[in-house]
Amino acid sequence: MSISLGKDDKGAAxxxxxxGDEQLPQRRPGVGRRMVDAYLYGQTWVVTLLAxxxxxxxxxxxIAIADAPTRAASHYFFQHPTDTLxxxxxxxxxxxxxxxxxxxxxxxxxxxxxxxxxxxPISDTLVNAAPLILxxxxxSVAFRAGLFNIGVQGxxxxxxxxxxxxxxxxxLPIGVxxxxxxxxxxxxGAFWGGLVGWLKxxxxxxxxxxxxxxxxxxxxxxxxxxxVSGYQAPHSTQATSSFIDSSAQxxxxxxxxxxxxxxxxxxxxxxxxxxxRSTLGFTLKAVGANAFAARTAGMKIERSYxxxxxxxxxxxxxxGVSQVLGTRHVVTQDVxxxxxxxxxxxxxLGRGTPVGTVLAGLLFGAFRAGGLAISSxxxxxxxxxSVIEPVMVLFIxxxxxxxxxxxxxxxxxxxxxxxxAKGWNG
Amino acid sequence: xxxxxxxxxxxFGPLTANDAVDLVVEPGEIHALLGENGAGKSTLMNxxxxxxxxxxxxxxxxxxxxxxxxxxxxxxxxxxxxxxHFMLIPVFTVTENVMLGHERSRLGFLARRRARREVAEVSxxxxxxxxxxxxxxxxxxxxxxxVEILKxxxxxxxxxxxxxxxxxxxxxxxxxxxxxxxxLRDAGTSIVFISHKLNxxxxxxxxxxxxxxxxVVGTAEPTASASELAAMMVGRPVQxxxxxxxxxxxxxxxxxxxxxxxxxxxxxLVDDVSFTVRGGEIYAIAGVQGNGQTELTESLVGLETPAAxxxxxxxxxxxxxxxxxxxxxxxxxxxxxxxxxxxxGSFSVAQNLVLDxxxxxxxxxxxxxxxxxxxxxxxxxVQEFDVRPPVVAAPAGTLSGGNQQKVVLARELSxxxxxxxxxxxxxxxxxxxxxxxxxxxxxERDKGTAVVLVSTELDEVxxxxxxxxxxxxxxxxxxxxxxxxAEELGLLMAGATDDRTEPQGGAA
Numbered sequence: 001m002s003i004s005l006g007k008d009d010k011g012a013a014x015x016x017x018x019x020g021d022e023q024l025p026q027r028r029p030g031v032g033r034r035m036v037d038a039y040l041y042g043q044t045w046v047v048t049l050l051a052x053x054x055x056x057x058x059x060x061x062x063i064a065i066a067d068a069p070t071r072a073a074s075h076y077f078f079q080h081p082t083d084t085l086x087x088x089x090x091x092x093x094x095x096x097x098x099x100x101x102x103x104x105x106x107x108x109x110x111x112x113x114x115x116x117x118x119x120x121p122i123s124d125t126l127v128n129a130a131p132l133i134l135x136x137x138x139x140s141v142a143f144r145a146g147l148f149n150i151g152v153q154g155x156x157x158x159x160x161x162x163x164x165x166x167x168x169x170x171x172l173p174i175g176v177x178x179x180x181x182x183x184x185x186x187x188x189g190a191f192w193g194g195l196v197g198w199l200k201x202x203x204x205x206x207x208x209x210x211x212x213x214x215x216x217x218x219x220x221x222x223x224x225x226x227x228v229s230g231y232q233a234p235h236s237t238q239a240t241s242s243f244i245d246s247s248a249q250x251x252x253x254x255x256x257x258x259x260x261x262x263x264x265x266x267x268x269x270x271x272x273x274x275x276x277r278s279t280l281g282f283t284l285k286a287v288g289a290n291a292f293a294a295r296t297a298g299m300k301i302e303r304s305y306x307x308x309x310x311x312x313x314x315x316x317x318x319x320g321v322s323q324v325l326g327t328r329h330v331v332t333q334d335v336x337x338x339x340x341x342x343x344x345x346x347x348x349l350g351r352g353t354p355v356g357t358v359l360a361g362l363l364f365g366a367f368r369a370g371g372l373a374i375s376s377x378x379x380x381x382x383x384x385x386s387v388i389e390p391v392m393v394l395f396i397x398x399x400x401x402x403x404x405x406x407x408x409x410x411x412x413x414x415x416x417x418x419x420x421a422k423g424w425n426g
Numbered sequence: 427x428x429x430x431x432x433x434x435x436x437x438f439g440p441l442t443a444n445d446a447v448d449l450v451v452e453p454g455e456i457h458a459l460l461g462e463n464g465a466g467k468s469t470l471m472n473x474x475x476x477x478x479x480x481x482x483x484x485x486x487x488x489x490x491x492x493x494x495x496x497x498x499x500x501x502x503x504x505x506x507x508x509x510x511h512f513m514l515i516p517v518f519t520v521t522e523n524v525m526l527g528h529e530r531s532r533l534g535f536l537a538r539r540r541a542r543r544e545v546a547e548v549s550x551x552x553x554x555x556x557x558x559x560x561x562x563x564x565x566x567x568x569x570x571x572x573v574e575i576l577k578x579x580x581x582x583x584x585x586x587x588x589x590x591x592x593x594x595x596x597x598x599x600x601x602x603x604x605x606x607x608x609x610l611r612d613a614g615t616s617i618v619f620i621s622h623k624l625n626x627x628x629x630x631x632x633x634x635x636x637x638x639x640x641x642v643v644g645t646a647e648p649t650a651s652a653s654e655l656a657a658m659m660v661g662r663p664v665q666x667x668x669x670x671x672x673x674x675x676x677x678x679x680x681x682x683x684x685x686x687x688x689x690x691x692x693x694x695l696v697d698d699v700s701f702t703v704r705g706g707e708i709y710a711i712a713g714v715q716g717n718g719q720t721e722l723t724e725s726l727v728g729l730e731t732p733a734a735x736x737x738x739x740x741x742x743x744x745x746x747x748x749x750x751x752x753x754x755x756x757x758x759x760x761x762x763x764x765x766x767x768x769x770x771g772s773f774s775v776a777q778n779l780v781l782d783x784x785x786x787x788x789x790x791x792x793x794x795x796x797x798x799x800x801x802x803x804x805x806x807x808v809q810e811f812d813v814r815p816p817v818v819a820a821p822a823g824t825l826s827g828g829n830q831q832k833v834v835l836a837r838e839l840s841x842x843x844x845x846x847x848x849x850x851x852x853x854x855x856x857x858x859x860x861x862x863x864x865x866x867x868x869x870e871r872d873k874g875t876a877v878v879l880v881s882t883e884l885d886e887v888x889x890x891x892x893x894x895x896x897x898x899x900x901x902x903x904x905x906x907x908x909x910x911x912a913e914e915l916g917l918l919m920a921g922a923t924d925d926r927t928e929p930q931g932g933a934a
């Protein structure tokens with residue numbers, strides 16, 4: 001039997017180790033038996049999957065309610081219930097197939113223009129997934145060290161400001177430019193995150209308070225910069241920066257798919273190493289799990305708060321990099337694109353592990369890409385898709401709810417997300 | 427009240443915590459329930475108190491079967507419970523605490539005077555001396571416990587369950603409690619006394635039921651010898667007396683001089699403490715919990731910054747060193763609260779076994795954990811210290827108290843030590859684990875390590891120590907040899923002046 005350091009080394013699909021009471025050596029049961037057990041005992045991944053199903057069902061109900069023909073038919077529901085149901089079915093099917101076409105694979109493109117845009121939906125998904133994964137990692141890493149980083153938004157704005165400035169104001173050789181701009185983004189985010197860690201280490205200021213306040217500071221600082229000559233684009237009346245030099249842009253992998261996703265996957269691999277293989281990660285996790293025992297074992301709690309917030313801020317800074325150097329090529333007031341708060345949702349869904357975060361980021365990236373398709377192909381308001389994400393996390397944050405709905409034999413215990421949701425006094 | 431438990435079985439998944447337990451408590455009897463930790467005593471009492479529903483079996487009160495759906499039902503049937511951790515509100519007075527949850531009012535006003543009268547009357551009737559208007563926070567632990575008992579009695583409890591009541595008491599307070607228990611019994615109250623301390627059980631019980639691994643293994647009379655009871659409890663003969671040779675003290679290893687620790691409110695917790703511990707001897711610091719021992723040990727390992735004084739380990743001043751630097755000098759530390767300070771419950775046994783060495787060779791190379799070395803170390807330690815279950819990947823929090831302590835001890839003893847500091851090493855451990863822990867501590871001493879033992883258990887101190895200091899209100903009240911009598915120590919622990927009703931606050 002091999003030991004497992006950190007729950008994340010086998011990925012999110014691994015049954016929760018904390019549930020593995022029966023780890024005595026035994027014959028490995030068959031696949032079918034294990035699936036049934038996984039279902040019955042409400043393993044982590046089963047709960048996640050069922051939460052996804054619940055959220056889709058909930059979304060379907062909203063789609064039906066938002067659909068005008070369905071509502072009209074429902075007035076005579078008791079005379080002709082089938083009318084209502086078929087109208088609802090039509091609306092739901094149209095919306096979800098549009099979601100699929102927008103996010104994964106557009107079946108129409110097979111027959112239309114030569115199959116070029118066949119990869120467009122998946123590329124949209126990956127472009128959206130990159131900042132979600134990076135932001136999710138930022139929240140996850142901090143969480144594993146016992147800190148609840150609500151400040152991804154502020155940190156990514158600072159990263160975007162720094163990366164953007166290097167991108168448009170410095171004119172460096174090809175190859176060097178993009179790397180320097182990327183590093184500037186990391187430093188910008190790490191500075192803003194490190195400030196939180198430093199405040200906590202020195203004064204004990206709670207990171208939830210400081211990160212939220214620093215989000216405002218970063219946001220209005222950006223607003224100020226966009227009106228100052230030197231940052232604002234010359235001769236522009238708009239609150240926008242100049243365009244990033246092409247030498248500073250993240251190179252495209254394929255048409256509109258920039259290499260932000262590669263950055264995100266490398267960062268995820270780095271986080272995996274950090275959390276499950278490095279001595280630093282061991283210390284951070286120990287502090288997160290039991291700061292008293294960590295201190296008794298000679299670990300330096302304050303230093304670990306500072307370190308993890310530097311790392312978390314750096315990851316958040318990469319979100320800004322992906323936005324400015326990859327997607328938008330310009331710094332504007334809405335550069336954060338809502339990724340700062342979606343990052344928390346992604347980390348919750350990914351249960352604080354790097355592999356889980358990557359999967360959650362891909363899923364939410366697909367929702368973001370597909371949400372656009374829903375609004376262009378159907379009459380369903382795209383808000384419905386936006387609601388699915390938080391509902392899903394709600395179901396996960398309250399595993400007892402899902403266990404109740406599907407009558408799983410719950411094992412009371414708090415999931416990572418449960419802890420994360422309770423993490424306010426962390 | 428006559429209470430019968432018939433064939434009580436309680437299962438948690440595959441684990442059977444109580445297996446067809448039969449227990450009869452006659453009216454006016456002190457019935458001791460003796461068993462190791464994890465034997466199922468607490469589960470049984472929680473079944474009785476309505477916190478768990480039994481899977482099989484029934485509870486019979488005065489020959490009528492009853493069913494408790496919650497503590498309310500149990501209380502209504504006349505069963506009162508005094509938990510190990512008191513359920514009192516410190517900023518309320520004794521009267522307020524007693525009436526809490528049972529408030530009677532007139533025209534919307536609390537009937538305080540009536541409640542106060544009731545408290546005074548019940549305390550007089552049973553000889554339970556409590557000041558009705560004092561704030562609970564100002565009372566010594568022994569009196570707080572009496573408030574808990576009083577609370578149960580004012581609710582007409584005819585059967586009292588006392589869950590490890592002596593764990594928090596001084597020897598003197600324990601004697602007082604025994605007197606109270608006897609007078610309650612004489613007044614007709616039945617008492618179930620849960621304990622794993624053999625001497626107390628023998629001193630107070632009318633009958634003893636021993637349970638092991640969820641089953642009743644037998645009953646005994648209080649005249650049974652301690653070793654007979656211990657053997658029944660553990661299932662094999664146990665050595666109760668610690669077998670050790672005379673110490674061969676070497677050079678001074680730990681020198682403490684004029685140590686003073688002050689908390690953030692300016693209260694002096696450790697007051698001008700000086701002592702020296704030599705290699706190869708066990709220096710015990712005895713005393714009732716909360717007299718500065720915790721702060722003293724924490725400042726020895728750099729977890730607490732002393733306000734004044736010096737600490738030297740092997741001649742090096744460590745007063746301003748950080749914890750990791752001090753541990754590096756060859757100091758092993760077993761903290762008093764193992765799950766709070768000694769272990770990380772969600773980490774595996776293997777990870778916990780390298781908690782303070784994870785970044786050092788052979789467990790890490792250049793910032794990367796050497797998982798193979800960590801695993802091999804864990805397998806070896808688990809075998810050497812007989813940790814059960816021997817699963818190195820199991821989260822430490824799932825182990826029993828005794829096995830958790832073995833993990834902490836295994837970790838601390840796996841480095842070459844000059845000084846070993848153990849605080850309450852056997853708190854909450856069963857007799858079997860206790861014997862093991864004691865043997866390891868003596869073995870470490872015999873290797874020439876200086877050992878500081880902090881303990882509130884008189885038997886442990888007398889059995890292990892080569893020299894004994896007693897702490898009282900932050901000071902060392904006296905230092906005696908290993909041949910000191912329990913009486914002498916008991917007096918020192920109570921401050922020698924026998925004046926325990928003043929609020930504690932240090933000698934500032």
